[in-house]
Amino acid sequence: MRETDVVVIGAGPVGENVADRVVRGGLEAVLVESELVGGECSYWACMPSKALLRTGAALRAARAAGVEGGALDPAAVLRRRDGFTSGWDDSGQVRWVEGAGIGLVRGHGRLAGERRIVVSGADGDTTLIARRAVVVATGSAALLPDIAGLADARPWTSREATSLQEVPGRVAIIGGGVVAAEAATFLSDLGARVTLLARSGLLSAFEPVAGERVAQALRDRGVEVRLGAHPSRVDREGGAVRIELAGGEAVEVDEVVVATGRVPRTADLGLDTVGLEPGSWLAVDDTLRVAGTDWLYATGDVNHRALLTHQGKYQARAAGDVIVARARGEEVSDRPWQAHAATADHAAVPQVVFTDPEVASVGLTAAQAEDQGIPIRVVDYDLGSVAGASLTADGYAGAARAVVDEERGVLVGVTFVGPGVAELLHAATVAVVGEVPLERLWHAVPSYPTMSEVWLRLLEAYGL
Known part of the structure; x- marks a missing residue:
């Protein structure tokens, strides 16, 4: 004892x-x-998954900036991943x-x-x-959904996907959330033929533009994205996995990844x-x-x-x-935004989806704000038209959305979609958490020519 x-x-x-x-x-x-x-983040989630994702994104970014040639070496990517997990030691x-x-x-x-x-x-x-x-x-x-035969088919979860030692030739991913979208990205980068089976849309917890842009990018890179797909049975027969879909169609792959939520x-x-x-x-x-x-x-x-x-x-x-x-026996500072209260959990949570394009969001989506009865105005801007974006990549495509509380004149949500937008997110988080009035935010002058100029463009589109 x-x-x-x-x-x-x-x-x-x-x-x-x-x-x-x-x-x-x-x-x-x-x-x-x-x-x-x-824990999970160090060995099976954040670190290994981002290591697997980074090489493909970097290679595409180099090509978009005029660098010719270059090819992704799957073995080298896996070795780099192993370095971040310390070989699971x-x-x-x-x-x-x-x-x-x-x-x-x-x-x-x-x-x-x-x-x-x-x-x-x-x-x-x-x-x-x-x-x-x-x-x-x-x-x-990982949640294992109630699909006939799935448990006996030895499915992969995010753990097996991020710790893989050999890249399967064909992979099906069941799910449409962050884990599913990221796994589809790195597995296809590593050379697998990927089929993504998303029952109710892709990245549906985010602004609609996020799922639309990511789905199109995956398709452009050869991923078969099937929205509204309903797996009804999964069987492993020898070295192959057969996934039956509602309606009688079937998909045959070498491995199936389950990414349908957490318990x-x-x-x-x-x-x-x-x-x-x-x-x-x-x-x-x-x-x-x-x-x-x-x-x-x-x-x-x-x-x-x-x-x-x-x-x-x-x-x-x-x-x-x-x-x-x-x-x-000291005073507990548990009022909102004080030292002992996790206030940000309610309406100021930042998140990055490390697909390519990336999705970076903080706070509420427009739909969530409306559900809470907040009088909002939505401001959208084409991120690709900012000078810094065009310098970042030829043909840069991206989107920015600001959700403004009209009564208070502050941001309650911001979403960016595009290559490299993760680094834009903390400024948005500061603005949302700090409830910075838009009139004051207008004086935060973005450096030129950077993608952060999108802040000025959003404020101008709002009317400032």
Whole structure:
């Protein structure tokens, strides 16, 4: 048995950040991890997927800037990817944890009552007692949809797709969200023949222009994008996978990737021992404390507020700091936009889809703002007509949309679509979070000739 101030279950980026903030605040913290320290983002999601995507995008960007020749070497791309995952070796992450003064217990952690965690490891069970708080940061796993035969067909999830060692000749991707669109991009770049089966559209959570532009770009590069496709059965026969679609048609491929959403990693967490439903998302307040408790917190994907690594780390910083404040009896600053409140989760979440073209968005779409009853005006601008865009790439095609709250005269949402637009996003995030009046934003003069000149063009289109 071991006592500490805070126990964090899950040593991915979110859990690491909670523990780091707690230790910096003068408390003791122990991380519990059953897989690799560094978590999903480091080994199977953010880092390897972006490494796989970058080479193809860079090659196309070079060609669009007048560079001739060049070819993508799949083996070299996979080696570069391996460098970012450290060959799925977490020893470097473990050294960071130890250097930060954070404890680490390997094994599967389960709650066994209030503030009590039992960790089942290779050397037996260890019981941890948390004097102050327990934080669940176990993340999410790929959802396997209820399609006949799918589970027995040994489908790939995002994990297998990003850690692939050999590129399949033919791949089908079931899904139309971010993971599906990015996987279609890098798998086709690596030489696979890709069929994308999207039941209800592509990137439907974003402004419509995002899915339209990405779908067309994928088609232009040889991906078969099938919108409205409904897989009804999946069978693996020998080395091939057969996917039957509603209506009787079938698709035959070498591998099938499932990218249809996420489920919380809480099924075997002992939630029932503290009156919570096993397998459920954990509802929290803005200080990330689980409803109905004064000691249990949930950060990252597991609370279902914003399933993004950077947003989870933002939550982690707020949660770690508020745990310290409560432990010391200090004032809790939990009003909107204060240090202990994850306010941005509600209406100022930034996200980049690293397809080619990229999609970068923050805040609300026009449809979401209208659903909330906000009186809005939508301003669209052709990003390709900005001087910086034409210098970036010959024939640059892109789009920009600003969603303006007409009553307050501030931005509530911004979306960019086009090559390289990810680097435009933080300015938009600052404007949305800071609720910068458009009249004041007009004085933020963009440098010429950069793509940031689109800010001036949007404001001019609005009438300033």
